[in-house]
Amino acid sequence: MTEVMIGMPKVGGLDGVPTSSEKLTRKDFSSDAEVRWCPGCGDYAILAAFQGFLPELGIARENVVMISGIGCSSRFPYYVDTFGMHSIHGRAPAIATGLAATRPDLSVWVITGDGDALSIGGNHLIHALRRNVNLKILLFNNRIYGLTKGQYSPTSEVGKVTKSTPVGSLDTPFNPVSLALGAEASFVARTLDSDRKHLTSVLTAAAEHNGTALVEIYQNCNIFNDGAFEILKNPDTRDEAMIRLEHGEPLIFGVKRKRAVVQSGFGFEVVDVDDNLDPESIVRHDAHCEDPAYAFALSRLSGSDLAHTPMGIFRQVKRPTYDSSLQTQLHAAIDQGPNDLQELLRGK
């Protein structure tokens, strides 16, 4: 393991991670463990997409590590035949930080839920983001606590009736994308459990990003919050609701691409594409915009009702990562010395 710890700053998120000598397949990443989610749970689709996409990265299987917290979603690592740790509630980003900081030769994935990441684990999440540790955080957002049988979560809409809020919840939810951007995130994306192609493309970009990548995955919990993302899945509504983000492409969407996103003040507005609309006024998506104000504004387009929901990569910018900087400091010091333990003990 020390071989790759050469203290060279990474450029891509997978730099320094050994490649696989064999051609790996989906099956190589499927463990023997019995999958224990409810039938119909959106987690199955995400698992399938993930196991399908991992071999594409071409990296050695033994250099992939999955670290999760607690929740239905956090069972994920058991089903992926790599190294994995099912840790405790909310702490996965912190555990993964220690691992990623010391092992630049690994591709480290954090699997977490909306409760795990945003409720008990909120602090570790925002600190990982500001530090820009080379972690890929997949946040399975089903807007509910699944494993504890259905209490509202920090992403549940106001007024949500659940076991713990029989007359409706009172708290304004977080918008995970806004929160991440407020926490200096260098990569933030959103995707959907059932859209395998989109999911795969976002995961690929995340894997290759050097630094902390937060990927919010809308995930259906068919037991306790069924249909939460129906508007984005139902063929009758999804085209009007989903705004696909492609870097450099204009933000056009809707049935027959009849809707577009234009700037309005410091924010965005959805307008009809018609003859009155100057095509130049349609915003071209710029995921690489240095100023996070752009991505932040984009994140405010969608409220709890998901009526206009941007999906894709909001922000993807380069900035120094904690782990590379740490390794650089460390190796500079090791090279420079002192390294003689006896001298150190003597205190001279």
Added chain:
Amino acid sequence: MTEVMIGMPKVGGLDGVPTSSEKLTRKDFSSDAEVRWCPGCGDYAILAAFQGFLPELGIARENVVMISGIGCSSRFPYYVDTFGMHSIHGRAPAIATGLAATRPDLSVWVITGDGDALSIGGNHLIHALRRNVNLKILLFNNRIYGLTKGQYSPTSEVGKVTKSTPVGSLDTPFNPVSLALGAEASFVARTLDSDRKHLTSVLTAAAEHNGTALVEIYQNCNIFNDGAFEILKNPDTRDEAMIRLEHGEPLIFGVKRKRAVVQSGFGFEVVDVDDNLDPESIVRHDAHCEDPAYAFALSRLSGSDLAHTPMGIFRQVKRPTYDSSLQTQLHAAIDQGPNDLQELLRGK
């Protein structure tokens, strides 16, 4: 205490808080406790301003509660002769949430530091903000851990040399204003220890805001991080560095008011005020802008170097508060019943 728990939603942050029958003065709010900050510490100025401003609110002294965490700044409550609790590190917003939620007749203030609020207490802070509990959070940001003798904090600039980072810190700092906005804050402001007038005006607005108000106060720690805000204090530099935010006023600043802020993309840019500049292009500050994208963009104007630092109220909008909503639910239920304990126990 139960008298005022009438379950009526508040409009102003002090609604329901009894007014004082006598005219109170600064002295009424000074406790006997010996102030134990280092001579020269910025905390003294904040304390003086605070004790001077409190009587102006006209509320009963016994209905003011100060709750702090741990840190030099968190000693503050001992010096203010109201009810107070010096709690534990990072937990003040959570403690205050329980108090404010049950006691609408109190004016509850949280006193915290950059370590207390943003490091160990980050999660409670962002959750208080999204819930919009009627708390006034004064974040004394000296960009250092004072009480533990000078380690870097989550607001220290990258490369900071401290006891725990002898060759420089690696973590990108939080911008507390951006973070708060990402967490759905309804009131966010920034002010300066030494500017009593500005401090007072911001505190007054915070007190009257209904919901969570976050006030970042730049505070000099003359022992471990002296001069951190010198650029905003030194007569030679401050006019060029400080952008005062006044709702409805154009963002003009600089020596002889020769600088202005204009929109650039989704963000801001500082330009010279000269003949080429269309005065209409100068942004007029809108603290009440519904879309937080505006305030967020504004928060990005200043980096760690504070070269262009907006000071004042970034955002001030109305939205339902957790405490009022809770009291409303509670009183509706109490009115509606059932209220018969015997029947409840019988399970009929």
Added chain:
Amino acid sequence: MSKHVQQLDRVVIRIAGDSGDGMQLTGDRFTSETASFGNDLSTLPNFPAEIRAPAGTMAGVSSFQLHFADHDIVTPGDRPDVLVAMNPAALKANIKDIPDGKDVIVNTDEFTTRNLSKVGYDSNPLEDDSLSRVRIHPVPLTSMTVEALKDFDLGKKDAQRSKNMFALGLLSWMYNRPTADTEAFLLRRFAKQPVIAHANLAAFKAGWAYGETTESFSVSYEVAPAPVQPGTYRTITGNKALALGLTAAAQRAELPLFLGSYPITPASDILHELSALKSFNIATFQAEDEIAGVAAALGAAFGGALGVTTTSGPGISLKSETIGLAVSLELPLLIIDVQRGGPSTGLPTKTEQADLLQTMYGRNGESPLPIIAPKSPGDCFDAVIEAVGMALTYRTPVILLSDGYLANGSEPWEVPNVSELPDLRVEFATEPNGDDGTFQPYKRDPDTLARPWAIPGTKGLEHRVGGIEKANITGEISYDPDNHDMMVKLRQAKVDGIAQTYAPTEIDDPTGDAKVLALGWGSTYGPILAGVRRVRHDGGKIAHAHVRHMNPLPSDLGDILRRYDTVVVPEMNLGQFALLLRAKYLVDIQSYNKVRGLPFGATELGELFASIVKEAQSDD
């Protein structure tokens, strides 16, 4: 066909199936019927940590056990007299617990080759003779349910869902249960889906009819009602009893209740119950984590509310720093720990008693607080009222130690008369208490050593408290060495003084000359008592006592222990209570420790006690 009816004095049934099969609901219904019939009863739900693991897998098996009798019983029973297995997984997971010759009802429809191989059955156990030691009743439950519902406007899947009601009908027939309750329940529960309601009803009746008519069941059983003290009874789980007890305590204290909590198995239901009781001036706050939950409760307590937090072991770990603050602030606060299997995430849905020492010592510094452990589901009500009283009187955080078995298990509970519940009203400070007209926040009541509870909004009592050491009386920050020593000892003395309020420890020793004492705490009460009864039934002499006050321990306990040659303490941990007893009384406790995530069996403890009693005898 008229069938033979056999009288029994007690029966243990267990129904087992997929997590999605509605086994817990079925069990609850049967319990309800049994309660309304008037049997004494005790239940043990047992389910996996996953919500609904894939159908037909061992991981997905959920079960419910009920013990009912014509006499007073104290445990959910060791081994079932009848098992209902809804599929091969349920059979496989449970068959080892069924004694020879007992009845096993299996849903044959699920015994397909695929389902059998899913759980590792090479051949169909219903067809080979591997199960000849029990009495198998093969019933095509699913298809008979579908058949019974063929006239309903339901898809096959939906119809199949009612198979649990078919099974319930069959069981209800077998044990001659009254059915009116269940019928009313189904109509209520599915009031908005009348087709479903009636389909379930039909399935239930079909099950009953099947029992009555088929030759496969030649006898039905009757278990007569148990004699009870007059009073109103209802069946109650521990978590429900805690919620009701908290409500009662708040009402008797005339305080608003504020619950700050973060969901965690097996404590979440207390949050759920209380969140539905807003009309009793109960506010529930689902916090961002356990720390915020207890912190908010402490903040509310500072403001004069009854502050409560509920959690399980991992949550106690997280709350420990804040509980320490509460100890230092000397404010009333109630912390409920519903223990589950540990360490770490452990066995979240199973029971254990391994948080005793954590609750005693899991805080930095000398940080004493009272701990109370209820002994049965119904006792949770009384225990929590006592705990609240202690917190209010002594201005101290109090921990109530329940566990997963108490939380979800149920028993009949006599509804108390509200007017007979203790008066818990407290007096907030209203006046300065210092000789010089100032307010002294740490001036103590000479009897209880409690400090005044002076809440914000009270003019003239403005003061500051904090977690730093403070001077006694004035409450000002103090680094004085002698003051610190005194404060550490005062806080300890305050808690120790609570033992004065206890009634003498009850010792159950019918002959008065037993040499062996069986001693327990918490939820082992039932199994220990059942074990003791067995010994006595066989003529052995054994005394029994049970401790509910884990800290401070009762003052008479040392003398009691020393009276016996052998003191045996069964615990679902590695001997935590025994450690406290040994340390305090220097008595050589005989520990019996099993940490299986399940309550002890009555037989297990009966045999254990019998052998100890025998040994003690032979030592003479």
Added chain:
Amino acid sequence: MSKHVQQLDRVVIRIAGDSGDGMQLTGDRFTSETASFGNDLSTLPNFPAEIRAPAGTMAGVSSFQLHFADHDIVTPGDRPDVLVAMNPAALKANIKDIPDGKDVIVNTDEFTTRNLSKVGYDSNPLEDDSLSRVRIHPVPLTSMTVEALKDFDLGKKDAQRSKNMFALGLLSWMYNRPTADTEAFLLRRFAKQPVIAHANLAAFKAGWAYGETTESFSVSYEVAPAPVQPGTYRTITGNKALALGLTAAAQRAELPLFLGSYPITPASDILHELSALKSFNIATFQAEDEIAGVAAALGAAFGGALGVTTTSGPGISLKSETIGLAVSLELPLLIIDVQRGGPSTGLPTKTEQADLLQTMYGRNGESPLPIIAPKSPGDCFDAVIEAVGMALTYRTPVILLSDGYLANGSEPWEVPNVSELPDLRVEFATEPNGDDGTFQPYKRDPDTLARPWAIPGTKGLEHRVGGIEKANITGEISYDPDNHDMMVKLRQAKVDGIAQTYAPTEIDDPTGDAKVLALGWGSTYGPILAGVRRVRHDGGKIAHAHVRHMNPLPSDLGDILRRYDTVVVPEMNLGQFALLLRAKYLVDIQSYNKVRGLPFGATELGELFASIVKEAQSDD
């Protein structure tokens, strides 16, 4: 004027002043001079929690005590032979500790009416006869310093700052200390501000010259060097020794060290020290809180680093859930708890031993781990190396329990020979270990019961671990009751097994027939030994033993305890170790508990032991 030089065998000095007066630095310098002179020594810094409370207030007083001798000593001394009081507050705060007839040097410049009244002196104690019981030496320290520096280009304020160096010069003269070290130090320390450097030097020399010339001091003292074993010595604090020990351990294990930590008094200096040792492949991570600190260390350990976290009591509370995860994962991890006064924030800068039971039991479920407590600042080095070895060998979290006194106190320490330090290299798993060619993450070493450490990047060993209960050997999630019982007991057995590695407990009983055993743990070693020596000096018989392995306890301890009529255990808590001993061995321990935030005094314990020994004698 030639002065009388008096020979002394030992001296205790204490210098006290404002937090801003540089008392700690002055103390360090005097210590350094004393060490280089070759005395044995022991120090006790004592400072408030505030950084620099306002000048002249009681709250701001900071002091430093040094005990040095011509023979082996073990405590920083009880009561000073000489006190330097830089202002009235320092005098007031410390005078009660000064025995009659001893020397008190006061800075008269600070004895203004304003300063006197600030601390409640109605009249000037230098002028009334309230201090006649001691020998007052009034010295205008500030003005003489200013006078001495009048030729320097310095403001008055800056000149005054050097008054601590003047005091140091005077003390150095009084005790004939070598000055070369201090001179070199000042030039080094202020290398970038030569004026300041030379001003301090001048003040230092002026202080020395003042002692030599003034009539106020008629004698100076000599304390001869102590005989020492040959070897290289340096003065070391406990925190420094921990940092060096960790570095040595990592090097001897050939592992990168990863420290995840959150600053907290009195542990922060370990973080500071290690962050300056990057060149030894030591990464330090200042985490967002204590939980993240230990979590990151655990993540690093999963990846094959030596994972370490450092904190104090409140941090242990917060880390407890994650430590429980480490117990369940069975990974090596080192947790250092530098205990301070509690409960809650307590007395952050003072010492205490009240986290023992928290570290033993402060986690949910049965969650055993080894605990090691060093006995002196220098011993921290050995203890942490042993702790690392245990963690690596047994694949377990280990807690090292230091305290505030060890952390900041110092003593001479013999620099070890690196080649004689233990070889701590570990073998990571490289191959599947299952019979069927699979990897079994919970297959245990038959001797140690340790599981393999299989780190990411190792082909063929891909596996998942977690905090849910798992099947032994395979590590798969298991809810099986019997497996859980076995795992709970296996984890306990693994930790218990560590006692096999201990050397026999050393008993110091010169006559071999003592009836009283003084037993200690942790930092009470010095005071207990000093007390024991006093008893023996007066002809009393008393045995002495010290426990460093708090868990598991040494296997021979029970027999040892039973050998004595009385076992006395002094602790800076309410009897936590005594509780463990009583519970485990059923031996009636006599506890002596003082919780004052300060180490015990030698006299205090000497008198205690003497009275116990006398009583034991009279019992004959």
